[in-house]
Amino acid sequence: MxxxxxxxxxxxxxxxxxxxxxxAFLRTRYGDKAVLDAPWKDAWEDTEVEALRPVTRSVxxxxxxxxxxxxxxxxxxxxxxxxxxxVEPGRVDLYVLRVGKDDEAANRGGVxxxxxANDPLLVMAxxxxxxxxxxGAPGNIQIAQLGPQRRAFQITHEEHRxxxxxxxxxxxxxxNHRLRDVARYRDHLDNLALHHCDGAPSSCGSAVFAVDFSTxxxxxxxxxxYWPLTVRASGHDCTGPATGYYHLIFDARQRAYPVPDDLQxxxxxxx
Numbered sequence: 001m002x003x004x005x006x007x008x009x010x011x012x013x014x015x016x017x018x019x020x021x022x023x024a025f026l027r028t029r030y031g032d033k034a035v036l037d038a039p040w041k042d043a044w045e046d047t048e049v050e051a052l053r054p055v056t057r058s059v060x061x062x063x064x065x066x067x068x069x070x071x072x073x074x075x076x077x078x079x080x081x082x083x084x085x086x087v088e089p090g091r092v093d094l095y096v097l098r099v100g101k102d103d104e105a106a107n108r109g110g111v112x113x114x115x116x117a118n119d120p121l122l123v124m125a126x127x128x129x130x131x132x133x134x135x136g137a138p139g140n141i142q143i144a145q146l147g148p149q150r151r152a153f154q155i156t157h158e159e160h161r162x163x164x165x166x167x168x169x170x171x172x173x174x175x176n177h178r179l180r181d182v183a184r185y186r187d188h189l190d191n192l193a194l195h196h197c198d199g200a201p202s203s204c205g206s207a208v209f210a211v212d213f214s215t216x217x218x219x220x221x222x223x224x225x226y227w228p229l230t231v232r233a234s235g236h237d238c239t240g241p242a243t244g245y246y247h248l249i250f251d252a253r254q255r256a257y258p259v260p261d262d263l264q265x266x267x268x269x270x271x
Contacts, residue, residue: 014028014120014121015120015121018064018071019036021097021099021121022036022062022073022075022097022121023035023036024121025075025095025097025121025123026059026077029077029093030042030057030077034057036059036062037059038058039056039057039058040056040057040058041054041055041056041057042054042055042056042057043055044079044081044091053081053082053083054081054082054083055079055080055081055082056079056080056082057077057078057079057080058077058078059075059076059077059078060076060077060078060092060138060141061074061075061076061141061142061143061153062074062075062076062143063143063151065151067149067151068149070098070099070100071098071099072096072097072098072099072124072151073095073096073097073098074094074095074096074097074143074151074152074153075094075095075096075097076092076093076094076095076141076153077092077093077095078090078091078092078137078138078141079091079092079093079138080136080137080138081136082136083136084135084136084137085135085136086134086135087134087160088134088135088136089131089132089133089134089136089138089157090131090132090133090135090136090137090138090139091129091130091131091132091138092129092130092132092138092141092155093126093127093128093129093130094126094127094128094130094153094172094179095123095125095126096123096124096125096126096174096179097121097122097123097124098121098122098124099120099121099122100120100122124174124177125174125177125178125179126179127172127179132155132157132170133157133158134157134158134159134160138155138157139155139156139157139158140155140156140157141153141154141155142154144171144217145217146171146173146182146217146226146227146229147222147225147226147227148222148225149225150173150222150225150226150227151173152171152172152173152182153170153171153172153173153179154169154170154171155168155169155170155172156168156169156170156187157170160193162194163191163193163194163195164189164190164191164193164194165188165189165190165191165192165193166186166188166189167186167187167188167189168184168185168186168187169183169184169185169186169187169213169215170183170184171183171184171257175255180255180256181256182226182250182255182256182257183229183248183256183257183259184259185213185231185259185263185264186211186213186263186264186265187212187213187215188210188211188212188213189209189210189211189237189265189268190208190209190210190211191207191208191209191210191238191268192204192208192210195207195208207238208236209235209236209237209238209242209268210235210236211233211234211235211236211237211242211265211268212233212234212235213231213232213233213234213263214231214232214234215229215230215231215232216229216230216231216232217229218230222250223249223250223251223252224250224252226250226257228247228248228249228250229247229248229257230245230246230247230248231245231246231247231248231263232244232245232246233245233246233263237265237268238265238267238268239267239268242265246260246262246263
């Protein structure tokens with residue numbers, strides 16, 4: 001099983017061109033079956049049941065860009081449990097990889113120099129075995145641009161509880177060589193299953209609600225490098241028509257976008 005407490009300075013450094021570096025990194029972490037452009041079958045050590053379980057792994061998101069004078073790659077490895085129960089989440093490993101010098105001082109903010117094939121690929125931050133989704137699958141992972149030089153992992157995944165269906169949106173970005181949740185809020189909320197009216201919700205009465213949220217990322221007025229987010233609600237919640245806009249501004253002290261309670265509709269979620 002992967003060590004979820006590993007620190008960047010404990011991880012391997014691999015060399016070569018861009019694709020060779022990434023491929024070597026994957027094989028170092030996941031074994032010789034690992035490839036960049038296709039899923040591979042593997043086994044996962046589930047410590048809760050003390051057994052090896054079949055899993056399908058794949059690189060489900062990656063993006064390479066230049067930030068602060070360094071070539072940097074965000075890489076996500078999705079792990080789908082082949083024998084999962086309905087409520088069981090999948091797993092995601094998230095990495096921030098950077099091409100740099102062996103000299104850590106130079107790599108972490110030193111003078112920019114041309115990148116050579118023998119410059120190492122360094123693991124600057126990582127979050128391993130994060131649980132998301134259901135039926136053993138972690139949901140949808142992509143890379144979002146939240147500012148001029150701010151990229152984040154965007155994870156959208158579904159959860160079911162007591163007849164309620166939630167779709168969550170999470171943004172996870174690097175701060176000081178740690179991956180942090182910079183925003184987490186709902187993309188969708190409904191209680192259709194509670195009233196057994198998935199086919200015809202209009203005939204289920206006023207107790208039924210379904211709310212969608214759509215997000216637009218701004219392109220100006222960045223705070224600590226993060227643009228504002230505008231979230232639009234539409235549909236019908238547990239109090240009536242659900243329409244409105246929410247403007248989320250990054251708070252540098254919290255290192256996150258504060259999310260208002262009325263966007264989350266916690267009262268409806270608990271009903």
